[in-house]
Amino acid sequence: MTDFNRHRIVDSVPQKGFFGHPKGLFTLFFTEFWERFSYYGMRAILVYYMYYELSQGGLGIEESTALAIMSIYGSLVYMSGIIGGWLADRIFGTSKSIFYGGILIMFGHIILAIPGSIAMFFVSMVLIVIGTGLLKPNVSSVVGEIYSPEDHRRDSGFSIFYMGINLGGFLAPLLVGSVAMGKESNNFHLGFSLAAVGMFLGLVIFIVTKKKNLGLAGTIIANPLSGTEKKKVFTIFAIAVVVIAILVAISIPMGLLTFQSFITLVGILGILIPTCYFIVMYRSPKTSGDERSRLIAYIPLFIASVMFWAIQEQGSTILASYADKRTQLQFAGIEISPAWFQSLNPLFIIVLAPVFAWFWMKLGPRQPTVANKFSIGLLFAGLSFLVILLPVYFGGSDSLVSPLWLVLSYLIVVIGELCLSPVGLSVTTKLAPAAFSAQTMSLWFLSNAAAQAINAQIVKFYSPETEILYFGIIGGAAIVLSIILFSLAPKIQGYMKGVR
Known part of the structure; x- marks a missing residue:
């Protein structure tokens, strides 16, 4: 997208109207609130739905397999963002991509809400994966479009947007978890129905308010396909679909395509796809010299993000199982649902995000560099895993632990998340080459995909007997990487060519 178009978009958006921010932030805030x-809501109960027995309302999948499926699902959700970003940049534009993605997500949740087979379960997962790939990166990209590159409100705006994400994430596990996992019986399908309603409300808000609040934001295609390119792309896509279908049809009966081989394949793709994307963008003739320098600066930030999300995303896998099986669920006379722990992360973000938004604005040009913020985020992520191993160290692996240990672990990782995640969204829009604006945002979400692809490989090493070693090694690695990143921060800043 050219600088001229960027200025046209900013000029078309009312710049006051939502807590001192552009009015379009209202539309994007509540669209993402309901999508999240x-x-x-679905994610809070999904792993339990998979490994609970049929008599308990679940699918009866073996627990370690369910944990791996959860990680692979999370990886594919973010990996699909590359497709969503490309479609937005080249064919639909971000606004239409958001709408189409929301439709697919809603239908995926509707299928989950209907009792059915494991086959239908995987169909719903495919719809949600593709839909989230279309919606998630493009909503964040539009947030970047409504601010000029020089606007000091950007980091604060992304923090407010991030608070909207987590407000939805806080309420959903409480409501969906309470409905789906009752004291006497489980009704997972009713919980999934609430998730479908949430996505429907998000679509309504987006459609009703976008014209007035967003102006041209999301409507200009950054790098549209020419007629010749469209024909070539659609031909390649059709051939790829046929080839993949043939390979799957052959490999499954031969025993080559198994669940374990699929996990390995996703793990390889999780590393290979972002690597290829960096190379393609760096070598593209549409990328200027300054943009190439900024891409180099982006690489260590991307690696740090992978390490961070590898820890944070285990809140829905390892820590979810920990809450269900290793935690005392009677506390202060209250029967705690294990799904409720999924609300801790967004709850702390809701409380602390305004503090961080105010703090960055207060510091203004004196605030830490992006690399320094990332290193602080990694440090806290590592500490969150070191904290959770303490009750195991002192009490052993056989006794149930106080839920307060989980609360403390979630609090610590949230402090790190607020130093890294909203700042990462913001810096991605600043460092993105103009011709790859939406796709670079997809690349940011690929750090999460890579992290969860790695998690799918390592969750099998977790057990109550290996907790100290498991949490200790991963937490320690994050702290070491944070120290390395902090030492490289001045050099990284130099490659950013004036971007802070």
Whole structure:
């Protein structure tokens, strides 16, 4: 997208109207709020739905397999963002991509709400994966479009937007978890129905308010396909679909395509796809010299993000199982649902995000560099895993632990998240080459995909007997990487060519 178009978009958006921010932030805030309500509501109960027995309302999948499926699902959700970003940049534009993605997500949740087979379960997962790939990166990209590159409100705006994400993420596990996992019986399908309603409300808000609040934001295609390119792309796509279908049809009967081989494949793709994307963008003739320098600066930030999300995303896998099986669920006379722990992360973000938004604005040009913020985020992520191993160290692996240990672990990782995640969204829009604006945002979400692809490989090493070693090694690695990143921060800043 050219600088001229960027200025046209900013000029078309009312710049006051939502807590001192552009009016379009209202539309994007509540669209993402309801989308995240649907996603986190579904995710809060998904792993339990998979490994609970049929008599308990679940699918009866073996627990270690369910944990791996959860990680692979999370990886594919973010990996699909590359497709969503490309479609937005080249064919639909971000606004239409958001709408189409929301439709697919809603239908995926509707299928989950209907009792059915494991086959239908995987169909719903495919719809949600593709839909989230279309919606998630493009909503964040539009947030970047409504601010000029020089606007000091950007980091604060992304923090407010991030608070909307987590407000939906906070309410969803409480409501969906309470409905789906009752004291006497489980009704997972009713919980999934609430998730579908949430996505429907998000679509309504987006459609009704976008014209007035967003102006041209999301409507200009950054790098549209020419007629010749469209024909070539659609031909390649059709051939790829046929080839993949043939390979799957052959490999499954031969025993080559198994669940374990699929996990390995996703793990390889999780590393290979972002690597290829960096190379393609760096070598593209549409990328200027300054943009190439900024891409180099982006690489260590991307690696740090992978390490961070590898820890944070285990809140819905390892820590979810920990809450269900290793935690005392009677506290202060209250019967705690294990799904409720999924609300801790967004709850702390809701409380602390305004503090961080105010703090960055207060510091203004004196605030830490992006690399320094990332290193602080990694440090806290590592500490969150070191904290959770303490009750195991002192009490052993056989006794149930106080839920307060989980609360403390979630609090610590949230402090790190607020130093890294909203700042990462903001810096991605600043460092993105103009011709790859939406796709670079997809690349940011690929750090999460890579992290969860790695998690799918390592969750099998977790057990109550290996907790100290498991949490200790991963937490320690994050702290070491944070120290390395902090030492490289001045050099990284130099490659950013004036971007802070």
